[in-house]
Amino acid sequence: MSLLKIRQLFEYTAFQILLFVVKCLPVRASVMLAKSLAWIMVRVLPHKLSRSDVAQENLRLAFGESMSDAEANRIIQGMWLHLFRMVCEIIQLPRRFRLANCADVLNFEGRNACVRALCSDRPVLFLGGHFGNWEISVNTFGHFGFPMGVVARHLDNPFLHAWFKRVRESTGNSMILKQGAGDELSNIMEQRGMASLLCDQDAGRSGVFVDFFNRPASTFKSIALLALQYNALIVVGGAFRLPEDLQKDCRWIRFNLTTQDIIDAADFQGSNGINELTQRFTSSLEALIRKAPEQYFWVHRRWKTPPDARRKRRAAAA
Secondary structure, three states: OOHHHHHHHHHHHHHHHHHHHHHHOOHHHHHHHHHHHHHHHHHOOOHHHHOHHHHHHHHHHHHOOOOOHHHHHHHHHHHHHHHHHHHHHHHHHHHHOOHHHHHHHEEEEOHHHHHHHHOOOOOEEEEEOOEOOHHHHHHHHHHOOOOOEEEEOOOOOHHHHHHHHHHHHOOOOEEEEOOOOHHHHHHHHHOOOEEEEEOOOOOHHHOEEEEEOOEEEEEOOHHHHHHHHOOOEEEEEEEEEOOHHHOOOOOOOOEEEEEEEEEEHHHHOOOOHHHHHHHHHHHHHHHHHOOOHHHEOOOOOOOOOOOOHHHHHHHHHO
């Protein structure tokens, strides 16, 4: 057995131990565990390991110098708390969340508009970001009989990958590997099906630059191209955890499942349609993040590629 295989088995064993512990814990105890781990990330670990410096930089880029250090630190600690709570929620999800108790777990904001899109007999792209609990979102639509293809990258550890695949497909969804997802997404769109993907990662030099928190950010143009080619509807939304004062007397956790925007690709058929459509769903995602900024993953380098990167590449080629 190779060292890599041994390491992967060790990681999976540790994960299974975590699964067992979190499943046994009462909900409030799992919240306390998440708070303790978040405190360690912020107060104990060096900033290089916790990537707090990256988060601080991104918050400054997003909100400007008007954001105080105290507010930035509050959001960063809230971010780590959210991420650890999300891990616990994903572990508890199969046992705690059913169609029968959906109303106890979710406030569905913009439900009617979303259902109309689902029943439109047109292909639908669900767009979100590393915000809130994205697993809750796709799980919910599977419960209600609207299964979709969920685009996700292949995890390096095959045992962990298999576990997450089982969870994501437990309500009828199908997982699509991010690398080489184009053909599968095209097939889904041709069959007027539904697909879910995240739209908030840096696209490098080949992306289209649109404003995200008032700063140019390289964004994948493939989403707009797919929507325009198949005349799809785009639903921008996500599920974010409600504040603590609204969690009282709740058996598990309460989320706001929000339909932030519904975009019709037919409205963007002009010569600049790709840029305009990409800006529209990016602005919608930004508006959603502003509702609970501490539930966004600020350690991603969203503005990694400078706007002049493409011009420099073309000049070098010339």
